[in-house]
Amino acid sequence: MKRNIVIAVVTAAALVGGGTATALAVSGDDDDASTPVTRTDDDRDDRDDRSDDGGDDDGDNGDNGDRAAAPGDVTAADAVAAALRHTPGTAVSAELDDAHWEVDVLGKGDTWHSVRVDPDTGKVLGSSEDDEDDTAEVRAALKGTSVTAEDAAKAAAAKGTVVSVDLDDDGDDRGWEAETRASGGDERDWNVALTTASVTADRDDD
Numbered sequence: 238m239k240r241n242i243v244i245a246v247v248t249a250a251a252l253v254g255g256g257t258a259t260a261l262a263v264s265g266d267d268d269d270a271s272t273p274v275t276r277t278d279d280d281r282d283d284r285d286d287r288s289d290d291g292g293d294d295d296g297d298n299g300d301n302g303d304r305a306a307a308p309g310d311v312t313a314a315d316a317v318a319a320a321l322r323h324t325p326g327t328a329v330s331a332e333l334d335d336a337h338w339e340v341d342v343l344g345k346g347d348t349w350h351s352v353r354v355d356p357d358t359g360k361v362l363g364s365s366e367d368d369e370d371d372t373a374e375v376r377a378a379l380k381g382t383s384v385t386a387e388d389a390a391k392a393a394a395a396k397g398t399v400v401s402v403d404l405d406d407d408g409d410d411r412g413w414e415a416e417t418r419a420s421g422g423d424e425r426d427w428n429v430a431l432t433t434a435s436v437t438a439d440r441d442d443d
Contacts, residue, residue: 311359313390313399316340320352323361328386329375330403337362347372371406378406382431389413389429392436396427414439
């Protein structure tokens with residue numbers, strides 16, 4: 238008897254509220270009847286809202302995980318290697334500016350090339366021919382040496398993030414000059430030997 242009354246009340250509530258209602262079946266004697274559970278459209282809406290909130294949280298975490306790598310992942314040595322794959326020759330300098338690595342390559346004869354390399358992907362963005370008048374000095378400075386611009390960049394990387402490497406072909410102190418940037422932003426200049434790749438502090442570096 239009580240069971241019939243409960244079902245009737247639930248049905249009436251659903252009709253009056255304009256929504257749907259579900260009454261759980263009850264078993265047993267009238268005296269042991271369980272309390273019916275009623276679920277309305279509002280309950281489902283609340284559950285959907287909670288699910289949406291959880292999805293947003295998961296989405297935020299996913300965005301953080303998929304965030305692009307920070308700029309500058311391509312090192313000076315990487316940039317030199319990429320430039321030489323694109324334009325064979327002898328890399329003489331590599332410098333990082335706001336938009337790209339710029340690598341100067343001495344090709345066959347007296348032909349110079351300026352190769353631009355993306356600092357995030359290592360992709361060559363383009364190249365152009367340059368006019369230089371110190372070809373003889375560069376070849377003379379590098380004659381009989383074994384340390385390339387890429388080697389010098391790798392050696393100087395032990396001192397910090399290399400932002401430029403350049404051949405000094407003047408006078409008796411010929412060698413590679415490298416500039417590094419520490420995590421705090423401090424910049425230092427270094428000399429890299431042409432035959433041993435040993436790194437020493439630049440005497441003129443304040």
